[in-house]
Structures are given as C-alpha cells and as structure tokens.
C-alpha cells in the first residue's frame with residue numbers, strides 16, 4: 001500500500017513537472033523579441049521591397065532560415081527588411097512586393113507572437129484595393145506534417161499566398177527559395 005501511494009505521488013509530480021515545462025516553453029517561444037530591424041539594401045534606384053517578419057524561439061533555427069531567405073532575395077535584387085512581430089512593427093504592409101511570415105512550430109502550432117500580429121495585418125492586406133503583395137508563409141520544425149498552416153486558412157483568405165513552406169532538416173534550401181521568389 002505504501003509503495004502504491006509513493007507511485008501515485010511520483011506519477012502526479014511528473015505530470016505537474018511536464019505541465020510546468022510546457023507552460024515555460026509556451027511563454028519562452030512567444031516572448032516578444034523586440035524591434036531588431038535589419039535592412040539589406042537592394043540593387044538599382046528603385047529596388048523591389050520585401051519584408052520578412054519572423055519569430056525566433058528557443059534555438060536559432062527560424063532565425064537562420066529567415067536570414068538565408070533574406071540573402072537569397074537580396075541576391076536577386078530585392079531590398080529586404082527583417083524584423084520580429086510586435087507592437088513596434090507597423091501593421092501597414094502596403095508598399096512591399098513580398099511579405100514573408102515565419103515561425104517555428106511548437107505542439108502543432110505556429111507561435112502566437114506571429115499569428116497575433118498576422119491577425120492585425122492580414123485583414124488589411126486582404127481589403128487593399130491597390131496592388132497586394134505576394135505572401136509567403138514558412139514554418140520550421142522537426143516533422144513533415146503541416147497542420148499548422150491549415151489552422152491559418154481563415155486568416156489567409158483573400159491574400160495572394162504564393163508559397164507555404166515548412167523547413168525541416170531535410171527540407172528545401174531557404175537561400176534558393178529566396179532567389180526563386182526574387183526571379184518570379
């Protein structure tokens with residue numbers, strides 16, 4: 001009986017520890033990363049403009065993919081702005097030919113830090129009557145499944161979404177994708 005009670009206590013202690021860990025992970029991945037604007041100047045007098053808005057989370061994988069994508073676009077002539085989602089960032093994205101949203105996937109979802117920002121800007125982009133930008137959505141993760149994109153279907157309605165791509169360790173090269181997007 002004593003062993004059974006110990007077993008039950010250990011079981012619930014483990015469940016509690018996992019829950020605390022998950023809450024910590026969720027808080028960490030959604031922590032605002034602040035205004036860290038980077039500008040890669042384009043070629044010529046009036047280069048096409050792209051903005052990459054990405055939420056880096058626990059490690060550096062999403063940040064690395066965003067930088068590679070930016071380098072590819074820049075090599076293709078684009079002026080590229082990189083920054084993190086948050087209150088510091090304008091919600092008016094008119095003036096860009098290409099808008100890229102990027103986030104890691106945690107527990108089958110993109111980060112709230114990014115999707116909250118998208119909730120503010122996507123309806124405006126969809127309602128715009130002048131030239132609307134091409135939209136690219138990328139996720140990073142360990143799994144090939146892409147249900148995280150399906151969850152955003154409503155948000156992306158009416159937008160000119162040209163690519164939804166998930167970068168896994170064996171996935172597409174981000175630099176090449178940037179170059180390809182610049183040439184389209």
Ligand SMILES: Cc1cc2nc3c(=O)[nH]c(=O)nc-3n(C[C@H](O)[C@H](O)[C@H](O)COP(=O)(O)O)c2cc1C
Nearest residue numbers: 057058059060061062104105107108140141142143
């Ligand atoms: C707790 C946890 C949950 C994760 N859940 C998923 C998931 O549901 N799907 C997936 O593809 N990858 C998942 N991953 C892998 C991360 O998405 C992947 O490592 C990501 O590229 C990390 O990006 P970051 O370095 O910007 O944090 C998970 C990783 C951790 C640690």
